[in-house]
Amino acid sequence: MKWGNVNTNDMEDEIKKLKKSLLDQKAIDRRANAFVGINEDIKRWGTFLPLLGELKDPSMEVEDGRHWKKLKDIVK
Numbered sequence: 682m683k684w685g686n687v688n689t690n691d692m693e694d695e696i697k698k699l700k701k702s703l704l705d706q707k708a709i710d711r712r713a714n715a716f717v718g719i720n721e722d723i724k725r726w727g728t729f730l731p732l733l734g735e736l737k738d739p740s741m742e743v744e745d746g747r748h749w750k751k752l753k754d755i756v757k
Contacts, residue, residue, distance in 0.1 A: 689730045689731070689737070690734070692726075693727070693734075696727050696730065697727075700720075700727070736752075
């Protein structure tokens with residue numbers, strides 16, 4: 682699937698559900714490596730998805746391509 686076809690809003694909703702489900706677990710040691718790792722992954726996705734949504738915004742598609750050029754220069 683091309684990233685342009687990804688529905689970031691649906692994915693953000695799913696990430697919120699996963700985070701809530703994880704935090705609602707009563708019998709989990711929150712210091713455990715598994716909990717910490719999963720929680721960190723969820724946080725990273727929660728940061729990444731809104732950024733991906735912004736890249737898909739039509740304002741990024743200007744005739745001179747300056748937005749994409751600047752982004753390419755930043756990330757090399």
